[in-house]
Amino acid sequence: MTSEIVLGAVVLKGAGGEPAVMNIEELLATRLLVQGNSGSGKSHLLRRILEQSAGRVQQIVIDPEGDFVSLSDRFGHVVLDAQRSDVELETIALRIRQSRVSAVLNLEHLEIEGQMRAAGIFLNAMFEADRAFWHPALVVVDEAQLFAPTEKGEFSEEARRLSLGAMTNLMCRGRKRGLAGIIATQRLAKVAKNVAAEASNFLFGRTFLDIDMARAGDLLGIDRKATEMFRDLRRGTFMALGPALYRRPTQVAVASVETRALGTAPALTPPPLDVSLEERSAILAPVPAAAPRPVAERRATVPAPxxxxxxxxxxxxxxxxxxxxxxxxxxxxxxxxxxxxxxxxxxxxxxxxxxxxxxxxxxxxxxxxxxxxxxxxxxxxxxxxxxxxxxAGAGSMDASDEQWQQAMAAAEEVPVEDRTLFLLFAKAAMHQQPCPSDATVARIAGTRSPGRARGLISFLERKGHIVTRPGFRNLRIVAIPALAWETLPGDPNAPDAPACGAPGINLPGDEARGERIS
Known part of the structure; x- marks a missing residue:
């Protein structure tokens, strides 16, 4: 089976109708970026690529407008409506990855934020599939500027991060997992640079904005003056460059396709030439007061079942x-x-x-x-x-213990987030035990950093809840002013001993009670 597909024909002068081809095997390793203004033929080009490569490689289509669901009738693609829960989207994505069937994720019934979330969850699930299912697949994302935006928009930051992260994984790290990204956009300037920059193959259609023409020219390696030619490209004509296409910028015209999108471009429909008197009267007839006022129909966001x-x-x-x-x-x-x-x-x-x-x-x-x-x-x-x-290790303390009740009463004056360390030092002082080390304080505070532990101790001291003073041989003593208690000298650099001092486990000497400071 050949690895080349025919996109159409080369239209450069002197080419003589030579067929324009694309190497699918090379595309799997190098990815593709398609740009063109609305009406330039991007969707037609994507449909041609999908139709010509169907049956040779698995295809996954992220379809924000429902344009590609018709592939299921001709080529057997599974159409997945994105109005599902997160768990269902993840599970179905893994099933598609494992079964190697081609599929279309239809997002047309969701608003923009829902589309971003669904696409992000679906792509991430495919990306995280087990190594045994890293089969080659073309992942086509139409309107990529929606899923990898450069700026914030009318969507939450959480949805943006989820979608952008999935697109970055697809384009930057997908090759080793067999995922070859094909992204299409109307505005290259609106696609995150770290996503667009990973493509090595380019197909640029008709473009009018200077910033988009300039970026396209930079990627194709042509000077700024020559980028004016992007405005003159006809519908369905693209400049092609890349290892899977041509080594030099080449103009190609995309051939016809077998399937059609459900929605088509509007055609001219002339109004009626003559309007009868009855029709005019019907249009301008008085509206009954009780009649409900018609409301323009809007596509409502249907919640996921x-x-x-x-x-x-x-x-x-x-x-x-x-x-x-x-x-x-x-x-x-x-x-x-x-x-x-x-x-x-x-x-x-x-x-x-x-x-x-x-x-x-x-x-x-x-x-x-x-x-x-x-x-x-x-x-x-x-x-x-x-x-x-x-x-603090006092989970098993006797609630009726008088000294412990004093410690708990004093702890009420300490903010909740600092109370754990206060009670840790109070328990050690009450039992006349050595001052806990930095490693122990770090573990009790939920961190692995002794430096962070020393910072927490300093914070408690600045607030007046404890007082630290050096002992013999650089040992540390912590006093509790509110209770007039203090610990025995302890080595702040000593290793943690969770077996003896883990939370919920009594330390040796719990039965003993220390003397208070006079």
């Missing part, structure tokens, strides 16, 4: 909410508090959560509360209140 998992989750949430409401009338507050402390202590004691951020820990806390059917919704502030002593 909920997946089976979403529906089951909603049913489960309603069921749990009913049970929680019934249980809230029967569970005493002391029992609920004890259960919450136990959940937080188990979360902190898990080694996998040593450096997890607070949001992840709260999500785990919320799930555990629902799983154990604890009444009341999980509260973020309540979780922070319980997390500080648990991270």
């Amino acid at each position: 909920p997946s089976v998992n979403d529906m089951l989750s909603r049913i489960s949430e309603r069921h749990v909410a009913d049970e929680e409401e019934a249980a809230a009338l029967s569970m005493p507050a002391e029992e609920r508090e004890a259960l919450l402390r136990e959940i937080v202590r188990d979360i902190v004691a898990n080694p996998e959560n040593a450096f997890a951020d607070e949001l992840r820990l709260f999500n785990e806390f919320s799930y555990a509360c629902r799983f154990k059917r604890i009444p009341g919704a999980a509260d973020r502030d309540e979780f922070k209140r319980l997390l500080a002593p648990a991270r």
